[in-house]
Amino acid sequence: MTYLAKPRLHHPTLTKNKVGYTRRDYEGPVSTLCAGCGHDSISAAIIQACWELDIEPHRVAKLSGIGCSSKAPTYFLGASHGFNTVHGRMPSVLTGANLANRELMYLGVSGDGDSASIGLGQFANAMRRGVNMAYIVMNNGVYGLTKGQFSATADRGSKSKKGAINTDNPVDLVGIALQLGATYVARSFSGDKAQLVPLIKGALAHGGAAFIDVISPCVTFNNHGGSTKSYEYIRQHDEAVSTVEFMTPGSLDATHYPAGSVTEVEQSDGTVLRLRKLHADYDPTDRYAAMSYMHEHAARGEVVTGLLYLDPLPTDLHTSLNTCASPLNSLGTAQLCPGAKALEKINATLR
Amino acid sequence: MKPIEAINDFVIKFANINGSGSASANELFAKAVMRMGVPVSPRNIFPSNIQGMPTWYEARVCEKGYHGRRGGVDMMVAMNPQTWDADVAEIEPGGYLFYDSTRPIPEDKFRKDVTVIGVPLTEITNTAYTDPRQRQLFKNIIYVGALSVLLDLDASVFEKLFAEQFKGKERLLASNLQAINLGRDYVTQHLAFPLGIRVRKSDKIGDQIFTDGNSAMALGCVYGGATVAAWYPITPSSSVPENFQKYCDKFRVDESTGQHNFAIVQAEDELASIGMAIGAGWNGARAFTATSGAGISLMTEFIGLAYFAEIPVTLINIQRGGPSTGMPTRTQQSDLLSCAYASHGDTKHVMLLPQDPHECFEHAAAALDLADRLQTPIFVMSDLDIGMNQRLCKPFVWDDQRDYDRGKVMTAADLDAGKDFGRYNDVDGDGIPWRTYPGTHPTKGSFFTRGTSKDAYARYSERGPDYIYNMERLLKKFKTAADLVPQPIVQKANQPTRVGAIYFGSTTPAMREALDVLSEDGIHVDGMRLLAYPFPQSVEQFLAEHDTVFVVEQNRDAQMRTLLINELDANPKQLVKVLHYDGTPITARFIVSAVAAKLALLKETV
Numbered sequence: 001m002t003y004l005a006k007p008r009l010h011h012p013t014l015t016k017n018k019v020g021y022t023r024r025d026y027e028g029p030v031s032t033l034c035a036g037c038g039h040d041s042i043s044a045a046i047i048q049a050c051w052e053l054d055i056e057p058h059r060v061a062k063l064s065g066i067g068c069s070s071k072a073p074t075y076f077l078g079a080s081h082g083f084n085t086v087h088g089r090m091p092s093v094l095t096g097a098n099l100a101n102r103e104l105m106y107l108g109v110s111g112d113g114d115s116a117s118i119g120l121g122q123f124a125n126a127m128r129r130g131v132n133m134a135y136i137v138m139n140n141g142v143y144g145l146t147k148g149q150f151s152a153t154a155d156r157g158s159k160s161k162k163g164a165i166n167t168d169n170p171v172d173l174v175g176i177a178l179q180l181g182a183t184y185v186a187r188s189f190s191g192d193k194a195q196l197v198p199l200i201k202g203a204l205a206h207g208g209a210a211f212i213d214v215i216s217p218c219v220t221f222n223n224h225g226g227s228t229k230s231y232e233y234i235r236q237h238d239e240a241v242s243t244v245e246f247m248t249p250g251s252l253d254a255t256h257y258p259a260g261s262v263t264e265v266e267q268s269d270g271t272v273l274r275l276r277k278l279h280a281d282y283d284p285t286d287r288y289a290a291m292s293y294m295h296e297h298a299a300r301g302e303v304v305t306g307l308l309y310l311d312p313l314p315t316d317l318h319t320s321l322n323t324c325a326s327p328l329n330s331l332g333t334a335q336l337c338p339g340a341k342a343l344e345k346i347n348a349t350l351r
Numbered sequence: 352m353k354p355i356e357a358i359n360d361f362v363i364k365f366a367n368i369n370g371s372g373s374a375s376a377n378e379l380f381a382k383a384v385m386r387m388g389v390p391v392s393p394r395n396i397f398p399s400n401i402q403g404m405p406t407w408y409e410a411r412v413c414e415k416g417y418h419g420r421r422g423g424v425d426m427m428v429a430m431n432p433q434t435w436d437a438d439v440a441e442i443e444p445g446g447y448l449f450y451d452s453t454r455p456i457p458e459d460k461f462r463k464d465v466t467v468i469g470v471p472l473t474e475i476t477n478t479a480y481t482d483p484r485q486r487q488l489f490k491n492i493i494y495v496g497a498l499s500v501l502l503d504l505d506a507s508v509f510e511k512l513f514a515e516q517f518k519g520k521e522r523l524l525a526s527n528l529q530a531i532n533l534g535r536d537y538v539t540q541h542l543a544f545p546l547g548i549r550v551r552k553s554d555k556i557g558d559q560i561f562t563d564g565n566s567a568m569a570l571g572c573v574y575g576g577a578t579v580a581a582w583y584p585i586t587p588s589s590s591v592p593e594n595f596q597k598y599c600d601k602f603r604v605d606e607s608t609g610q611h612n613f614a615i616v617q618a619e620d621e622l623a624s625i626g627m628a629i630g631a632g633w634n635g636a637r638a639f640t641a642t643s644g645a646g647i648s649l650m651t652e653f654i655g656l657a658y659f660a661e662i663p664v665t666l667i668n669i670q671r672g673g674p675s676t677g678m679p680t681r682t683q684q685s686d687l688l689s690c691a692y693a694s695h696g697d698t699k700h701v702m703l704l705p706q707d708p709h710e711c712f713e714h715a716a717a718a719l720d721l722a723d724r725l726q727t728p729i730f731v732m733s734d735l736d737i738g739m740n741q742r743l744c745k746p747f748v749w750d751d752q753r754d755y756d757r758g759k760v761m762t763a764a765d766l767d768a769g770k771d772f773g774r775y776n777d778v779d780g781d782g783i784p785w786r787t788y789p790g791t792h793p794t795k796g797s798f799f800t801r802g803t804s805k806d807a808y809a810r811y812s813e814r815g816p817d818y819i820y821n822m823e824r825l826l827k828k829f830k831t832a833a834d835l836v837p838q839p840i841v842q843k844a845n846q847p848t849r850v851g852a853i854y855f856g857s858t859t860p861a862m863r864e865a866l867d868v869l870s871e872d873g874i875h876v877d878g879m880r881l882l883a884y885p886f887p888q889s890v891e892q893f894l895a896e897h898d899t900v901f902v903v904e905q906n907r908d909a910q911m912r913t914l915l916i917n918e919l920d921a922n923p924k925q926l927v928k929v930l931h932y933d934g935t936p937i938t939a940r941f942i943v944s945a946v947a948a949k950l951a952l953l954k955e956t957v
Contacts (some may be wrong), residue, residue, distance in 0.1 A: 058797060081789030324610040347558075
């Protein structure tokens with residue numbers, strides 16, 4: 001929406017959060033995506049989530065791959081370091097960045113072409129390793145920047161704008177994330193901010209591999225009849241398992257409530273996700289039940305959204321590697337270099 | 352045929368079966384010779400296989416300290432029936448054949464012009480040991496014992512070596528010594544000794560160490576402060592990260608917490624390996640990946656990103672025979688062009704060219720500094736010959752006063768002091784911009800890193816002038832690099848000459864010997880050993896001072912020569928190719944004959 005210039009001055013009465021920032025401080029330059037693009041709504045949700053979470057913007061590193069979705073990080077968190085990497089390879093760069101400094105928050109932004117087509121391997125392996133990150137896929141089932149080709153998440157039988165029918169089966173990123181050990185898995189819709197903002201907050205506070213698949217219609221190339229990623233189709237087929245409220249801090253309540261009542265799940269940092277169940281038989285802490293639930297509903301053409309799976313006590317790659325508490329990028333010769341004496345000893349063993 | 356007579360100057364080759372435990376016995380032999388004060392340079396010649404295939408260990412004993420492969424075999428230790436015929440055929444006339452004489456071998460399987468030495472190794476072993484594994488391992492030690500008498504090695508060196516190796520494991524010490532003595536006793540009682548080739552005590556080892564390039568490279572990464580390593584297994588580079596792990600476990604575990612001051616990830620492929628290293632480099636950690644040619648091919652898109660977005664990263668390339676899967680267990684210097692210009696668009700990359708394990712250590716540590724200083728990928732171009740063979744070399748040195756050069760990094764204090772921050776702005780005139788680590792300052796110093804074109808302040812830009820500014824600055828930075836990298840070393844001939852030779856890396860030991868031999872033959876050649884690319888001004892000067900310059904390298908297409916022509920506008924006619932690329936390490940004999948023949952030809956045509 002490049003024709004709408006953002007005013008530079010902030011209104012003095014804008015509310016500040018606990019760390020002294022207004023919502024505007026989490027914005028970036030004006031978006032160059034198409035007017036009505038679902039991705040801009042997700043950017044707005046990320047801005048809202050970070051502001052509400054009282055995150056200092058510069059303590060977030062935002063990384064992306066290539067594509068419309070991967071352009072999005074430019075348009076939020078302007079005071080954060082960002083990295084537009086190469087197509088489909090954001091997960092490895094984020095993994096390395098995370099290893100270098102465990103004290104920052106890592107927000108990975110990708111698309112369906114980026115994560116499900118060219119980057120499926122890196123997506124899968126980052127989930128396997130349990131990298132501490134919030135990984136958001138802006139999923140529109142189509143390549144936007146190259147003008148409307150199917151991506152790997154396009155449903156079989158869905159129709160492109162030019163009328164071609166997709167004959168390949170779709171990659172289900174949620175299913176893969178569940179199978180490979182992501183500890184926070186959600187799906188949402190860019191048009192449902194009330195659902196999306198708390199899901200992003202939960203992901204950012206999670207402390208392990210958090211993945212959110214956000215259906216984000218492409219208004220230019222994939223919003224027509226016959227598309228299964230259009231605004232209309234998703235509104236008709238969205239099957240939310242719960243509504244989520246994000247609370248800080250709180251306590252863990254019981255996990256099983258009658259349908260329509262509330263489940264509170266405490267994450268390792270003390271934050272609480274309050275789930276108001278809409279489906280009586282859904283248990284978001286049971287990975288295998290979640291997988292089977294997803295498959296059943298997908299077969300019926302329903303798009304299940306909400307917090308699908310949560311392990312409230314996740315571990316991450318740093319736990320696996322037993323790395324020190326200080327960021328690796330802060331260590332100097334004292335911690336890293338064994339010194340001349342040790343080297344002389346090594347020399348002695350090699351004679 | 353008169354048997355070869357040579358003291359402290361011969362080649363002995365062991366023909367073994369992969370997986371039979373011969374490697375440690377052969378290394379023991381090499382170490383025993385060195386404990387006599389005589390240099391040895393051994394080479395493993397092995398297949399892409401784990402068990403059952405033929406493998407060879409060729410050790411050159413050379414008092415003059417030439418570590419290049421000599422060519423030719425004076426003594427064959429033929430322990431592998433599969434390769435018997437070829438092994439026997441390879442022995443120089445007048446040489447020696449050592450074999451296991453337990454079972455009779457038809458007469459026509461031997462040669463008349465070599466001295467045949469049979470020792471019933473299997474019989475000795477089976478009499479002394481009952482356990483099958485012991486039989487297999489000690490048979491190897493027994494042949495080392497037998498050889499030690501034939502070649503006149505002191506028994507005391509084995510006692511000393513075992514005492515060091517099996518400190519606190521007295522039983523192993525005793526059993527190994529027993530095996531050595533079984534071999535020694537048999538020869539003493541049954542055969543004539545010593546042979547015409549033999550070892551005599553000398554003092555040519557000094558304080559040198561004996562180690563392989565890959566473990567030295569790993570140690571250099573530890574000393575150089577690498578904290579993040581990401582890799583994917585590939586021969587012949589895997590032992591770099593594996594040794595990095597080993598040294599980190601030893602030196603980088605916090606004593607009080609047990610936590611690791613390092614992170615090593617075996618990635619899903621080479622793309623992820625370089626991606627992780629780049630992510631870590633972007634975020635201010637020192638990171639490296641180790642691979643070989645095929646891995647470099649996979650990494651090239653990321654290498655372009657690191658070049659254009661200016662991210663420090665160290666790539667260790669243990670070159671092997673290419674193209675494609677090529678010769679995975681053979682050596683070449685054939686990735687020069689694919690590394691120097693890796694990735695699409697206009698790119699140029701810094702390469703360091705170590706000659707031995709000592710320089711692998713030095714260059715690995717230097718690469719980590721250079722990557723941070725230059726904010727770009729740095730390649731350390733070793734190869735299988737250096738990486739997977741043990742070599743005598745200068746001991747490792749480290750100055751405790753040395754601090755890591757983290758390059759131009761703007762801190763929160765710099766930003767608060769009002770320093771202007773343009774991520775791609777050349778404020779110092781050396782082409783190297785300043786950077787900030789993510790998370791440095793709440794309001795200043797953040798920027799967006801991208802592989803697309805941008806202006807000096809890291810804002811997305813497709814404007815021609817912004818693009819040109821950036822590309823020209825990258826060239827300037829590359830020029831700066833030429834002065835920061837290890838500089839070439841000139842070895843002048845005994846007499847003034849207009850003939851020169853340029854060489855680098857694992858070609859160096861053979862070249863050093865070849866220059867001596869040529870000089871003895873009255874052919875005077877000035878040598879220049881390149882230690883890095885880009886080329887500093889001294890290389891141009893060397894070309895200017897010589898009419899003919901041989902470029903000696905181990906690839907088919909004369910890749911270093913191409914770089915010289917391309918980067919220095921050198922006259923192709925002036926640069927004469929000397930190329931060795933059959934997968935075996937280049938020899939002095941090859942270089943001498945090629946240079947002499949080409950010089951003769953040049954004289955005819957003049």
